[in-house]
Amino acid sequence: MNETIKKQLSHRSIRLFSDNAVSEDVVNTLLEVANRTASSSGFQQFSIIRVTDAEIKRRISLICKQDYVNKLPEFFIFIADCYRNARIIKEQGCGDRSTYDMDRFFQAFTDACLAAQNVTTAIESLGLGAVYFGSILNDPQELINILALPEFTFPVLGVGFGHPAQDPQLKPRMDVSLKVFENQYKVFDSYLENIADYDKEMQTYYDLRDNGKHSDTFSQQIVKKFLAVNEKRSRLLNIAKKQGFNLKIE
Numbered sequence: 001m002n003e004t005i006k007k008q009l010s011h012r013s014i015r016l017f018s019d020n021a022v023s024e025d026v027v028n029t030l031l032e033v034a035n036r037t038a039s040s041s042g043f044q045q046f047s048i049i050r051v052t053d054a055e056i057k058r059r060i061s062l063i064c065k066q067d068y069v070n071k072l073p074e075f076f077i078f079i080a081d082c083y084r085n086a087r088i089i090k091e092q093g094c095g096d097r098s099t100y101d102m103d104r105f106f107q108a109f110t111d112a113c114l115a116a117q118n119v120t121t122a123i124e125s126l127g128l129g130a131v132y133f134g135s136i137l138n139d140p141q142e143l144i145n146i147l148a149l150p151e152f153t154f155p156v157l158g159v160g161f162g163h164p165a166q167d168p169q170l171k172p173r174m175d176v177s178l179k180v181f182e183n184q185y186k187v188f189d190s191y192l193e194n195i196a197d198y199d200k201e202m203q204t205y206y207d208l209r210d211n212g213k214h215s216d217t218f219s220q221q222i223v224k225k226f227l228a229v230n231e232k233r234s235r236l237l238n239i240a241k242k243q244g245f246n247l248k249i250e
């Protein structure tokens with residue numbers, strides 16, 4: 001097995017970092033990795049905002065409801081970005097709002113996700129640690145205001161990273177057989193029966209994020225978390241529409 005795959009198979013999120021700064025050289029290399037990521041149609045519809053300002057981090061930590069955002073040595077926010085190309089089109093005297101439909105939106109969203117994962121793989125390959133922040137979307141409008149995002153952009157994912165100051169256990173995963181199918185989707189008779197062993201494993205997993213408590217089973221977690229609807233997050237497309245994207249829902 002090569003070193004890249006070894007690293008990928010030992011992935012775990014890191015949420016506690018030492019005070020050791022990440023060097024500018026490393027940051028620049030990671031930005032080049034992001035820039036080299038495949039992009040849908042080659043349109044390069046993503047941007048990164050590197051958050052260095054403590055007050056901006058504080059405001060974002062309130063959106064995320066995660067205090068450790070304030071202590072992140074580095075914090076990149078990946079943006080689905082159709083604004084740049086909109087300007088390139090406009091500056092040539094063209095401009096049609098229908099260009100910013102859901103196809104563009106999902107292309108840009110996918111570009112941003114792929115760039116984020118490419119950067120994360122590079123971070124981990126350097127012996128650094130990283131954690132994603134989907135919680136930036138707890139209040140997308142507030143985040144858009146804080147980051148001064150223009151029309152035709154949408155925040156996707158944050159990545160915090162630095163030198164690890166913790167060594168968490170690997171978080172158990174459901175068996176591959178439940179997620180990988182040949183040719184056609186496979187529906188199982190009983191999902192609970194199939195994840196019984198995984199449920200047990202999850203229960204003994206020691207989750208540092210929850211102050212080092214043992215976890216609920218996966219099936220318990222899913223019930224708790226899915227029933228707690230976040231109203232703002234369930235209306236993300238309304239914000240995408242406000243950002244100028246044409247949802248074309250008819």
Ligand SMILES: Cc1cc2nc3c(=O)[nH]c(=O)nc-3n(C[C@H](O)[C@H](O)[C@H](O)COP(=O)(O)O)c2cc1C
Pocket residue numbers: 011012013014015064066131132133134135136157170171209
């Ligand atoms: C899209 C996405 C959003 C995430 N958002 C957060 C987040 O807001 N806060 C956090 O602490 N972890 C976040 N995570 C990390 C997950 O909780 C973590 O990957 C998952 O529990 C599996 O644990 P592991 O990464 O240690 O294997 C996110 C991960 C992904 C892929």
